[in-house]
Amino acid sequence: MGTHRFVSCLLLYGGLLLGASVLAQSPPRYGVGRTPTAEELRALDISIGPDGAELPPGRGTAKEGAQLFTSKGCAACHGANGTGGRAPELKSKDGPGVDTWERGRILPVRAPFATTVWDYINRAMPLGREGTLTPNEVYSLTAFLLSINEVIPEDQVLDDQSLPKVKMPIGNNYASLPDWKPNTRRLRGYPY
Amino acid sequence: MGSRRRDRRELLKSGAAMVGGLTFGAVMPAMGQTPSPTFIRGNKDQIAYGDRSHFVTSVRIPHGGRPSPDPFGLVFHVATPLQDSVGVITPSSLHYVATTRGSFIPDIDPREHRLMIHGMVDRPLTFTIEDLKRLPSVTRLHFIECAGNRSTPRAKTIQESHGMTSCAEWTGVLLSTLLKECGVKGGPSWFVAEGAEEVKGASSMPFAKAMDDVIVAYGMNGEAVRPQQGFPLRLMVPGFEGIFSTKYLRRVKLVDRYYMNYNDYGHLQDDAKNAALGYQVGPKSVITFPSAGQQLPGKGFYEISGLAWSGGGAIRRVEVSTDDGKHWMDAEFKGTPQRKAHTRFGCPWNWDGKETVLLSRCTDELGQVQPTRAQVAKFFNVPLGEVPGLDNTIQPWRIASDGSVQNGHA
Numbered sequence: 364m365g366t367h368r369f370v371s372c373l374l375l376y377g378g379l380l381l382g383a384s385v386l387a388q389s390p391p392r393y394g395v396g397r398t399p400t401a402e403e404l405r406a407l408d409i410s411i412g413p414d415g416a417e418l419p420p421g422r423g424t425a426k427e428g429a430q431l432f433t434s435k436g437c438a439a440c441h442g443a444n445g446t447g448g449r450a451p452e453l454k455s456k457d458g459p460g461v462d463t464w465e466r467g468r469i470l471p472v473r474a475p476f477a478t479t480v481w482d483y484i485n486r487a488m489p490l491g492r493e494g495t496l497t498p499n500e501v502y503s504l505t506a507f508l509l510s511i512n513e514v515i516p517e518d519q520v521l522d523d524q525s526l527p528k529v530k531m532p533i534g535n536n537y538a539s540l541p542d543w544k545p546n547t548r549r550l551r552g553y554p555y
Numbered sequence: 556m557g558s559r560r561r562d563r564r565e566l567l568k569s570g571a572a573m574v575g576g577l578t579f580g581a582v583m584p585a586m587g588q589t590p591s592p593t594f595i596r597g598n599k600d601q602i603a604y605g606d607r608s609h610f611v612t613s614v615r616i617p618h619g620g621r622p623s624p625d626p627f628g629l630v631f632h633v634a635t636p637l638q639d640s641v642g643v644i645t646p647s648s649l650h651y652v653a654t655t656r657g658s659f660i661p662d663i664d665p666r667e668h669r670l671m672i673h674g675m676v677d678r679p680l681t682f683t684i685e686d687l688k689r690l691p692s693v694t695r696l697h698f699i700e701c702a703g704n705r706s707t708p709r710a711k712t713i714q715e716s717h718g719m720t721s722c723a724e725w726t727g728v729l730l731s732t733l734l735k736e737c738g739v740k741g742g743p744s745w746f747v748a749e750g751a752e753e754v755k756g757a758s759s760m761p762f763a764k765a766m767d768d769v770i771v772a773y774g775m776n777g778e779a780v781r782p783q784q785g786f787p788l789r790l791m792v793p794g795f796e797g798i799f800s801t802k803y804l805r806r807v808k809l810v811d812r813y814y815m816n817y818n819d820y821g822h823l824q825d826d827a828k829n830a831a832l833g834y835q836v837g838p839k840s841v842i843t844f845p846s847a848g849q850q851l852p853g854k855g856f857y858e859i860s861g862l863a864w865s866g867g868g869a870i871r872r873v874e875v876s877t878d879d880g881k882h883w884m885d886a887e888f889k890g891t892p893q894r895k896a897h898t899r900f901g902c903p904w905n906w907d908g909k910e911t912v913l914l915s916r917c918t919d920e921l922g923q924v925q926p927t928r929a930q931v932a933k934f935f936n937v938p939l940g941e942v943p944g945l946d947n948t949i950q951p952w953r954i955a956s957d958g959s960v961q962n963g964h965a
Contacts, residue, residue: 388677388738389677389735389738389739390738391678391736391737391738392735392736393689393690393736395682395686395689395690395736396680396681396682396686396733396736396737397680397681397682397686398678398679398680398681399671399673399679399680399681403671403681404671404673404679407671407805407806408673408806408808409749409755410747410749410757410806410808410810410814410816411814411816412810412812412814412815413812413814413815464825468821470817470820473820473823474815474820475815475820475823476815478815479815479816479817479819479820482816482817483816483817486754486755486757486817487656487753487754487755487817491753493753493754493755494755536825537823537824537825538823538824538825538826538827538829538830539827539830540813540830540833541761541830541831541832541833541834541835543761543763543764543834543835544763545763545764545767545768546867546868546921547921548867548921548922548923549831549832549834549835549837549866549867549923549944550828550831550832553828553831553832553934554923554924554926555837555838555923555924555925555926555930555931555934555947
């Protein structure tokens with residue numbers, strides 16, 4: 364009897380330990396859904412974060428980007444040198460000496476990370492043929508846009524290592540993001 | 556001619572009602588003279604999927620001065636006719652539309668569509684629409700409002716000043732249910748949601764929001780989400796600015812930092828106070844009747860009717876002023892206010908025929924009160940009329956002595 368109790372205690376204790384370690388991994392509750400393959404994950408994960416972890420291998424320069432800017436049709440909407448077209452301005456009229464917030468909402472100038480520029484060209488350009496650019500082409504076009512705005516030198520090679528290291532003009536000169544919590548007013552001290 | 560006939564008919568009807576109680580037989584000749592209505596001939600399409608009466612002509616309009624659709628068929632912003640709204644649900648056909656840029660509406664086969672959840676999880680998972688419909692669901696009323704829903708002196712109607720908000724009943728699976736199924740790992744602080752349309756619109760949002768009340772919605776107003784609203788899946792992000800409610804949802808990634816994708820960079824501010832207003836929509840109300848562009852036929856009784864909503868939760872109180880803010884009275888709720896949903900209010904009013912200004916202001920469950928433009932200008936020390944964040948200020952409607960209603964900001 365005593366032994367039985369001891370054994371069942373052990374089982375219970377062991378079971379709890381097992382339960383705890385499984386909880387740390389939180390088991391699926393419904394068992395619905397399928398595990399994506401590594402290939403599916405790679406193909407779909409086009410969000411490029413500031414550290415560039417998701418960047419594919421590749422390289423490009425402003426010189427190559429300048430040619431692509433015309434051959435891929437970018438210039439037709441954005442203007443020959445990224446300015447004066449129907450689509451958003453891509454070249455700042457002001458030099459790097461002017462405060463970034465005064466230079467207008469120009470992606471390769473105001474974006475806090477070069478990865479933001481790469482990400483948008485890759486996911487959303489050119490209009491009507493989105494997703495058709497190769498990684499090398501996206502690196503080249505990014506280099507071109509950063510170069511014409513004097514963010515990087517004309518001869519700098521951009522790749523998955525150098526792109527996240529580019530120092531953008533805005534630096535960290537932007538307001539911290541909302542520290543949102545449920546059931547909380549938008550702004551402390553703001554009665555509205 | 557038509558109006559004379561209506562007058563005569565109404566006279567006959569009221570006469571009939573008066574006499575009806577006394578002698579039934581006396582009514583008959585009057586009824587016999589009432590012309591019967593024409594009929595709508597039944598046809599297969601009308602039986603399969605009904606239409607509204609052709610006498611009802613309320614429609615959406617392009618918003619912000621850009622044509623929609625444009626000559627290529629691209630869709631831009633489109634505003635809801637709030638001036639004709641009743642109750643709190645916007646019919647799906649009249650729900651406002653906004654796109655991250657002018658775009659074609661993607662024609663997605665729901666059998667081919669997948670939602671992938673990955674990043675800081677124990678198990679990345681891919682769901683079909685059928686998978687999602689097997690899981691425990693929620694059905695909730697929620698508004699959406701575009702950050703650009705701003706009243707200007709140029710607005711001639713409430714559709715132009717406030718039409719970029721709508722409210723629908725959304726059905727789907729809580730995002731938190733799906734994230735628990737994947738197992739959250741390593742303390743993510745943000746998540747990225749992404750659509751399947753040509754621009755692959757993506758936004759970073761606080762992880763706390765994902766675990767709070769975000770819905771992966773496949774249903775809207777009792778049927779599948781409409782293509783203009785994100786068919787077959789829309790991420791419904793209650794109370795946040797409309798752009799976060801990601802259409803054509805194909806991917807959710809849990810991450811440990813703000814990802815600074817294109818939409819994110821567009822939200823950057825140089826001032827922390829402005830930035831803090833960026834996600835959650837403030838308390839807001841507007842009188843839909845009478846509103847600018849409408850015409851009161853004369854003095855006498857009217858029920859003032861309007862909508863109130865807040866990204867902070869449920870509306871607790873709506874007050875109405877019929878004398879430009881000198882006196883305020885509590886409005887009555889039509890139904891129970893739902894959290895982060897349009898709430899219909901009403902207020903009796905006897906118009907004396909004199910020029911006046913109508914106002915409404917609301918208070919939400921957090922105690923936030925809808926401000927006037929003067930209060931906003933004072934708090935932020937900005938010129939009158941400048942409103943940081945989504946414009947939630949009180950809208951004045953000016954009633955002229957001839958019964959015409961105009962924008963009080965004009």
